[in-house]
Amino acid sequence: MTDLTPRFEQAPAPEGRAIRLLGEWTAAQFGRPRVFREVRRILPGDRGGQLWDLRQAVQLDHVGAQLLWDHWGQRWPEQVELLPPQRAILERVAQYTTPPPRRTRLGLRGMYLALGAYVLRALGHMKGFVRLIGQLTLDLRELVRAFHRAPWRDFSGHLYHIGATALGITALVGGLIGVVLAYLTSQQLRRFGADAYIVDILGIALIRELGPMLAAILVAGRSGSAITAQIGVMRVTEELDAMRVMGISHTYRLVMPRAMALSVAMPLIAAWTTVAGLIGGMIAADLSLGISPIFFLKALPGAVSLPNLVLGLSKSVVFGILIALIGCHFGLRVQPNTESLGQGTTSAVVTAITVVILVDALFAVLFSNVGM
Numbered sequence: 286m287t288d289l290t291p292r293f294e295q296a297p298a299p300e301g302r303a304i305r306l307l308g309e310w311t312a313a314q315f316g317r318p319r320v321f322r323e324v325r326r327i328l329p330g331d332r333g334g335q336l337w338d339l340r341q342a343v344q345l346d347h348v349g350a351q352l353l354w355d356h357w358g359q360r361w362p363e364q365v366e367l368l369p370p371q372r373a374i375l376e377r378v379a380q381y382t383t384p385p386p387r388r389t390r391l392g393l394r395g396m397y398l399a400l401g402a403y404v405l406r407a408l409g410h411m412k413g414f415v416r417l418i419g420q421l422t423l424d425l426r427e428l429v430r431a432f433h434r435a436p437w438r439d440f441s442g443h444l445y446h447i448g449a450t451a452l453g454i455t456a457l458v459g460g461l462i463g464v465v466l467a468y469l470t471s472q473q474l475r476r477f478g479a480d481a482y483i484v485d486i487l488g489i490a491l492i493r494e495l496g497p498m499l500a501a502i503l504v505a506g507r508s509g510s511a512i513t514a515q516i517g518v519m520r521v522t523e524e525l526d527a528m529r530v531m532g533i534s535h536t537y538r539l540v541m542p543r544a545m546a547l548s549v550a551m552p553l554i555a556a557w558t559t560v561a562g563l564i565g566g567m568i569a570a571d572l573s574l575g576i577s578p579i580f581f582l583k584a585l586p587g588a589v590s591l592p593n594l595v596l597g598l599s600k601s602v603v604f605g606i607l608i609a610l611i612g613c614h615f616g617l618r619v620q621p622n623t624e625s626l627g628q629g630t631t632s633a634v635v636t637a638i639t640v641v642i643l644v645d646a647l648f649a650v651l652f653s654n655v656g657m
Contacts, residue, residue: 310349448550463565496559516616551605
């Protein structure tokens with residue numbers, strides 16, 4: 286039985302050496318496991334004084350010709366002997382093979398232009414975001430004028446999906462953060478005999494900072510991405526265009542209900558996350574320092590004043606509005622294709638989390654003396 290496996294043999298030639306191709310250099314042979322990779326690995330390079338003899342190959346199709354053409358560096362070797370049908374196939378492959386794109390090094394001018402393009406894109410996003418805030422303000426004025434015509438059903442639906450369905454994950458994360466924080470601080474407080482101050486540390490950290498920020502980050506990753514995806518799918522399915530044709534405002538029916546729902550749900554989620562963190566910290570303090578839950582609950586109101594609670598809940602309202610606006614902003618900018626939908630969702634989550642952290646730092650600087 287004839288061996289049709291694509292292979293070659295080397296033999297001496299008058300001006301060097303000859304490489305004779307044997308077997309079938311076809312797609313059927315190269316489709317077998319590891320044949321194509323092995324042939325390409327062991328095939329010798331094209332060097333001067335080397336003769337390529339293809340006449341003894343049983344068959345050569347476009348797959349084998351493409352392999353040889355790429356191996357030759359997409360140019361004809363100095364010496365080659367082949368049959369007319371083989372030459373015709375190789376010439377066709379050479380005609381329709383596009384050269385690989387050259388990688389150009391980004392010089393100083395290219396870096397300057399890339400930076401300018403990035404700045405222009407950022408300014409475009411800021412312009413669109415400010416315009417969205419202005420349009421939302423006008424829609425809220427219209428809501429006050431026609432209170433009975435507001436999209437309350439959309440508001441209640443978003444309030445449920447954003448708030449009620451997020452209670453499980455926020456409670457779990459908040460409780461674990463409280464446990465970790467209590468165990469870490471207990472190790473240091475025990476050295477100085479200041480075990481009772483764990484109530485102050487957990488209270489201030491969770492009520493003022495960690496509770497609202499953790500809730501905002503979780504909601505940004507969970508609900509912010511959902512908002513962008515929902516509006517983006519409406520762009521892909523041309524529902525936004527249909528709304529515009531019918532004269533329905535995008536911001537009034539899509540942005541305003543989500544912003545209102547998040548502004549109401551975020552303080553509640555932040556309070557829920559804070560309570561879960563305090564419960565986890567209270568249990569960890571009892572186990573690590575022997576501080577009873579009764580003592581913890583009695584000392585907590587004296588350790589954390591009311592302004593800290595008000596500041597934490599006020600930040601949550603701002604976080605909720607920003608997350609909703611960012612999600613809607615990127616959702617409305619989605620192009621009618623699935624690739625843009627994925628990019629917009631990713632950008633919305635990253636931007637929302639970054640903005641939440643920046644705004645939280647701004648609150649910490651501006652209100653550093655409040656409640657302390």
